[in-house]
Amino acid sequence: MSDPVAAPSTRQPGQPRTALLDVDRVQKTYTGQGRTVEAVRNLTFSVGDGELVCIVGPSGAGKTTLLKVIAGLLEPTSGTVTLDGTAVTGPPPSMAVVFQEYGRSLFPWMTVEGNVELPLKQKKMGKERRAELVRDALEAVGLADAHSAYPWQLSGGMQQRVAIARAVAYQPKVLLMDEPFAAVDAQTRADLEDLIRSLWHRLGVTILFVTHDIDESVYLGERVLVLSSSPTVIMEDLAIDLPDERNQLDTRSSPRFAELRHHVYEQIQLAKHRRGGEPVTGPAPAGSPT
Amino acid sequence: MTTTDVPALDTPDARAGLVPARRRFAPPSSALGLVGLAGFAVLIEVLPRTGLVPRDYFPPLSAMVTAMVDEVQTQGFWDALTETLMGWGIGLGIALVAGISLGLLLGSVEVLRRYTASTIEFLRPVPSVALIPLAVLLFGFQLQSTLLLVVYAAFWQVLIQVLYGVQDVDPVARETARSYQLGPVARLRYLIWPTALPYVMTGVRLAAAVALILAVTAGLVGVGRGLGAEIAVAQSSGAVPLVYGLVITTGLIGVVINLLARALERRTLSWHSSMRADIGG
Amino acid sequence: MSTVARWARSLFVALALPVVLIALWWVLSADSKNYYSPPLQTIVTTFGEVWFSERLRDDVLPSVTRLVLGYTGAVVLGVGAGVLLGANRTLRRLTEPVLEFFRAIPPPALIPILFLFAGIGDTAKIIVIVFGAVWPVLLNTVEGVRAVDEVLSDTSRSYGISGWARLRRLVLPSASPQIIAGMRQALSISIILMVISELFGSFNGLGFTIIQFQRSFAIPEMWSGILLLGILGFVLSLLFALFERRSLRWYHGLRRSQRGEK
Known part of the structure; x- marks a missing residue:
């Protein structure tokens, strides 16, 4: 096992990668109390080893459902991951998830260190190795000094950093992030x-x-998958051909960024008006977390 | 809670309401609960008959019911019931009036609250049953003896909850009230009372339960009459099925009181977004 | 204000009223000819004579031992069964009304029945305490276990925290505020039952002794007993408060930070 922080980058942009994660014809229907809601309809895509793929879609597009299915937290009605x-x-043990609700995904009765260390204890890792991973992970997210604080003593952005450090220390092959920055302020968000x-x-x-x-999806991703409204299908699989070195100022003001952004925006607008098939049986989503 | 702690709105589970929202461990509403009750009844009917438990100590349910049916036809039962309910009701009433008014006073006047805090912390854990010998000496077997125990036990439940409630007034709301120069009465009426109300209702519920315990206990230990005394008499005369029948009766009274208190709580607080857990009681 | 001055001030605030009240009692009862309310001085003198004697070993110790054993039993049983019921919806729905009924029975009313089974020995008295005090712990545990946060639960699952670790790291800490609230209710019920259970066919114990004093009209002795019960209740609640502050430090901090952000 290589050190998570010091691991050399093996990335070669543009080089074809073997598929690590395969989502094949996944469909998820909720049933209960005499009605059914088809949240996700027939999603197929794959993510290559070492890729950074963003999934973007309108509110209520079943994004969280999809993510939970991939994470093995929900069973798909049909299809396979x-x-x-x-x-x-x-x-799966080689996957880590970072949730949007940082306030509810950290254990409030444990210190920052305890939170990061707990999954490693589950992996039956030696004490010294755990301490090393925890220290490196906290350092990597810029929280080396906060190890003995409790999560609720930290700001929202710092709490989400702790959740990221926990995921990093876990040394996953795949890191799933469910709107991790939706609840923090704009400046913090850019930093994160x-x-x-x-x-x-680095990892x-x-x-x-x-x-x-x-904007976030275009800025972050190598690829952006655009989802339709629920019941969800993939509207577009878009390669983001921005340079690999990105920064908030130059990247976001580059003409190519504006074009890509514009394109994805159009797709989302389309998605809102053209739902993936028959009308939704459930009530309309009660507001958006925007 | 900040908005970030609200569950994500676009999870289909939350959106479609397919997953039931969190609920208190509420009174039975499901058929399964009735099945459980029926099963329990069958169990206490059958167990003694099979000889798995000694029948002398544990008569079948039917015997308990029969004994109770006989009992309710006697005047003595109804006198005892009245005595118990009077001890409970009057005692609870006194405790509520005293607890709420003193709680509001102590809670809203900072100096009073600070100087009484230690005394309250000392007197509150004094077990009410410690007063049994005193009650007997002072009042003999009068209703007053029962009342002394009931009031002492119930009073602290109410007082403490009211104090918690007054403490919970939002600092911003307090500042707002001050900036609009609300007088003491208006502050009490529009600021303190509405905030404290959920706590007061919790206090009422806890006090109602404790008051029943003491009202029955008083009779049981010979400080007063009532259902407790009936149980003691039935026990000493070896009327085992009747002992069970009377204990079940007090349990049913407890259930009714509990349901009434919760219904009252729900009605009073229907405007209140979140029912608070009775942590801190 | 310096630290010492602030400390002295809060000590004054804490002690002022109790000192005034005790002084009042002392002065007003000093010349008391009332048979039922002897001078406080007499009560205090008697207190030393009565309780700092073999009674400490023969009456106080047995009572407190039964209390500790019964209370511990109630907590262990309540938390154990509560976790089980909280995790199993069918079982919970099945038993809910029966448990609500048992909780509603005034615990002392069960004493005559439990004594039928277990006699009047120490075991019976301990069973009485367990049986009466278990309900608030049990029902609060059920409620706490059910209310485990969904996101936290998902987080644990995705990090492979399951089985025993899930119980120890997630379920119990998360339910601890409710469990401890139930334990606090159970403590006062336990003290009540410790006393009451000794009023029925007993040969030793605090409750037994105090009632003996009352029946033999040993009034100052009776008062000293009431005082001792009061002190016992106070000390136990103090210990409990310390325990609660230690175990729920995170919870109170969390609540404070949530309120601060509001």
């Missing part, structure tokens, strides 16, 4: 986006990043 050649039937890019570069981890923010 394959990770590294093995079918996902429960949460850059943190994700730099972690991705060579595969990242699947779900967001409803079009």
Whole structure:
């Protein structure tokens, strides 16, 4: 096992990658109380080893459902998810998830250190190795000094950094992120986006990043998958041909960024008006977390 | 809670309401609960008959019911029931009036609250049953003895909850009230009371339960009459099925009181977005 | 204000009223000819004579031992069964009304029945305490276990925290505020039952002794007993408060930070 932080980047942009994660004809229907809601309809895509793929879609597009299915937290009604050649039937040990609700995904009765260390204890890792991984991970997210604080003593952005450090220390092959920055302020968000890019570069981890923010998806991703409204299908699989070195100022003001952004925006507008088939049986989504 | 702690709105589970929202461990509403009750009844009917438990100590349910049917035809039962309910009701009433008014006073006047805090912390855990010998000496076997125990036990439940409630007034709302120069009465009426109300209702519910415990206990230990005394008499005369029948009766009274208190709580707080857990009681 | 001054001030605030009240009692009862309310001085003197004697070993110790054993039993049983019921919806729905019924029975009313089964020995008295005090712990645990946050639960699952680790790291800590609230209710019920259970066919214990004093009209002794019960209740609640502050430090901090952000 290589050190998560010091691992050399093996990335060669543009080089073809073997598929690590395969999502094949996944469909998810919720049933209960006499009605059924088809949240996800027939999604097929694959993510290559070491890729950073963003999934963007309008509110209520079943993004969270999809992510939970991939994470093995929800069973699809039909279809399969394959990770590294093995079918996902429960949460796979080589996958880590970062949720949007940082306030609810960290254990409030544990310190920052305890939170990061807990999954490693589950992996039956030696004490010294755990301490090393925890220290490196916290350093990597810029929280080396906060290890003995409790999560609720930190700001929202710092709490999400802790959740990211926990995921990093876990040394996953695939990092799933479910709108991780939807609830933090704009400046913090920009910092965290850059943190994700730099972690991705340094660790060579595969990242699947779900967001409803079009700019964020274009800025972060190598590829952007545009989802339709629920019941969800993939409207477009878009390669982001921005330079690999990105920064908030230049990248976001580049003409190509504007074009890509414009394109994705159009697709989302289309998605809102052209739902993936028959009308939804459930009530309209009660507001959006924008 | 900040908005970020609200569950994600676009999870289909939350959106379509297919997953039931969190609920208190509420009174039975499901058929399964009735099945459980029926199963329990069958169990206490059958167990003694099979000889798995000694029948002398544990008569079948039917015997308990029969004994109770006989009992309710006697005047003595109804006198005892009245005595218990009076001890409960009057005691609870006194405790509520005293607890709420003192709680509002102590809670809203900072100096009073600070100087009484230690005394309250000392007196509150004094077990009410410690007063049994005193009650007997002072009032003998009068209703007053029962009342002393009931009031003492129930009073602290109410007082403490009211104090918690007054403490919970939002600092911003407090500042707002001050900037609009609300007088003491208006502050109490529009600021303190509405905030404290959920806590007061929790206090009422806890106090109602404790008051019943003491109202029955008083009779049981010979401080007063009532259902407790009936149980003691039935026990000493070896009327085992009747002991069970009377204990079940007090349990049913407890259930009714509990349901009433919760219904009252729900009605009063229907405007209140979140029912608070009775943590801190 | 310096630290010492602030400390002295809060000590004054804490002690002022109790000192005034005790002084009042002392002065007003000093010349008391009332048979039922002897001078406080007499009560205090008696207190030393009565309780700092073999009674400490023969009456106080047995009572407190039964209390500790019964209370511990109630907590262990309540948390255990509560976790089980909280995790199993069918079982929970099945038992809900029965448990609500048992909780509603005034615990002392069960004493005559439990004594039928277990006699009047120590075991019976401990069973009485367990049986009466288990319900608030049990029902609060059920509620706490059910309310485990969904996101936290998903997080644990995705990191492979399951089985025993899930119980120890997620379920119990998450339910601990409710469990501890139930434990606090159970503590006062336990003390009540410790006393009451000794009023029925007993040969030792605090409750037994105090009632003996009352029946033999040993009034200052009776008062000293009431005082001792009061002190016992206070000390136990103090210990409990310390335990709660330690175990729920995170919870109170979390609540404070949530309120601060509001």
